[in-house]
Amino acid sequence: MEFIWTMVLILTFTKIAGDLSVRVGQPAVLGKLIVGILLGPAVLGWIQEGAIINQLSEIGVLLLMFIAGLETDLEQLKKNWKSALAVAVGGIILPFAGGYGAAVAFGLSPQFALFFGLLFCATSVSISVQTLKEMNRINSREGTTILGAAVVDDVLVVVLLAVMMSVLGAGDVSLGMLIGKKILFFVLIIAAGWFVVPRIMKLLAPLKVTEAVISAALIVCFAFAYFAESMGVAGIIGAFAAGIAISQTSFKHEVEMKLEPIAYAVFVPVFFVSIGLNVSFEGVGSQLLFIAIITVVAIVTKLLGGGLGARLTGFSNRASLAIGSGMVSRGEVALIIASAGLQTGLLMQDYFTSVVIMIIMTTLVTPPMLKLSFRPNAKEEAQQHE
Template sequence: MEYILTIVVILLFTKIAGHLSVMLGQPSVLGKLLAGILLGPAVLNWVQPSEFVDLFAEIGVLLLMFIAGLETDLQQLKENWKSAVAVALGGIILPLIGGYSLAAALGLSQAESMFIGLLLCATSVSISVQALKEMNQLNSREGTTILGAAVVDDIVVVILLAIMTSFLGVGGGDVSIPLLIGKKVIFFAVIAVASIWLVPFIMKFAVKLKVTEAVMSGAIIVCFGFAYFAEWLGVAGIIGSFAAGIAIGQTKFRKEVEHRVEPITYTLFVPVFFVSIGLNITFTGLGDQIVFLVLLSVIAIITKLLGGGLGARLTGFNTRSSLIIGAGMISRGEVALIIAASGLASGLLPQSHFTAVVLVVIVTTLVTPPMLKLMFSPKKAEQQGVTLDS
């Protein structure tokens, strides 16, 4: 019954920490992330990483991105696709150069330095999604561009990771790059067809069933089915669940699904996801890695901010909006943690640097919500001023 107590502790601490964060003028997600650090091995050690926590966290992030898909304005996403691509590429090139240069300057091998650069290219917008949602900006032009850029970023980074581990990693050479790219093409082609034909059929079929919550069950089947299909073809599961949300968002069941999925998602699964990120923090083994940790954290934040921001600026956004988009791309989250584990297994990430890299990932995740809050505040004030003047 230990897992029951774990849920009680997580829910209690995340709600209190989220409330305190809002009282201090910050998004509640920041407090929830800090609650994970407090509860985890780094401080109180009341909650340890476990298969149970990982399972709930995985469901939480899938449902979080599913809701983001439900609330996404597809027309605006189509209109901003050029900006999304530019933001993604800018947010890959600068971190790649920055991470590689720092690692090489500190004496790491060329292969290890390239991997550190690649690690900084990753983006996980699940934290940004929650922060944007709290500020009612998820469906803004900036929010839509961040979501679109995250999809492009995931595809490019996964391909680059496969190339790097194939040619530089231990036991590499067995990855077919054309096959890898082909799988990505197949994924988006199948998802597009399924969204047009299969998803509406599933939802219409579900509504006819004489059982409780049939529509909600149909939506969850689509969400997890898309996520599994994505993982099977080498695309992040969160991209699949996001696509599922967009698909259902185009049906007449959108409001009903959104109304029913949000309570259980934000009550149970998402808090566990936030805490799971903090559980990865441990201060053992840092030793002489402090300089590396601080410098890499600074580079990780600045290169994403400027790289993503530059891509947005070059495609028509003003300076403030460009910085908002760059800030929304900073969080590396669970995507970078997965890449770090892959690098450790393939010999591209030294064991001595693993803890520092994990902490850098956590730092980028922690700074994203307050940065978005800070940058959106003047923008909202300007918009309200325009409204009052008119």
């Protein structure tokens, strides 16, 4: 029964905190993230990490990205692929240099510093997606560029991680095999989205059972996510691709209308809270300066790198700032990489908590930064729509 009480706490406090955030002019997601820190081990200790929380959280982030895929304008995404590529590359080069430089400045060896650089490259747009949805900007040119850049970023970071593990002897990874798997993943996922998904939906939708359409959509979502993970790509990319595939069918609106209540009533709030549960302030007193420096470097380098990529491909200064802001959050992607680094010896145990706090801080600042950068500017709005 303890788990049931945990759900009562999560659902009650995320809704209250989300409402308070909106009342003070911030996206609701910011309040929900803060709730995770307050209720978790870092402050009150009312909620602890556990297998069930982690699994519900994983479903939450998959559904969040699946809904983002459903709502994505594919034509807009195709139109902005050059910008997405430039944003992803800019959002890797500067953070890598910044992370490496900061680690060296604090006396870490080049091997550990290289991993810090890689950690700074990670991007998770699940929080940005929720913020963009709240602001009704998910289908804007900036929104689709952020989503496209996140897909490219994920692939590049995984390849870089494999290269690092091979070079530093932290893992037995064949680079050719890894890149081959990524190419195969995208070929198969595009083919499945184009040819298989519409047939699956048409086959399962008429079944004389309750909610056949939404069940069929969830089968596609989870199957794509599982396939992505098995091919070394983040599951959220698979879920996003599944959403795009179903958005091209006649079932799009029915799936969207019925899935959002399921996702936002239970699973997505658990995901937001689970991020805060990773925070712990034990033993960080001696590393406060280190945490402050790496957090600032992580935010600034991603903001400038992603923003510069957008600016070079024709976006206005304000739009570039918005895109850079959307790429700042490291989220669950960086947490996964940090855990992998800890297991393989590329990240020292002494710095793990500091890294987790940095990741959480980048996630917390993303919603307000996006809100600020998307504040209406009449002149630029007119230019964008000309």
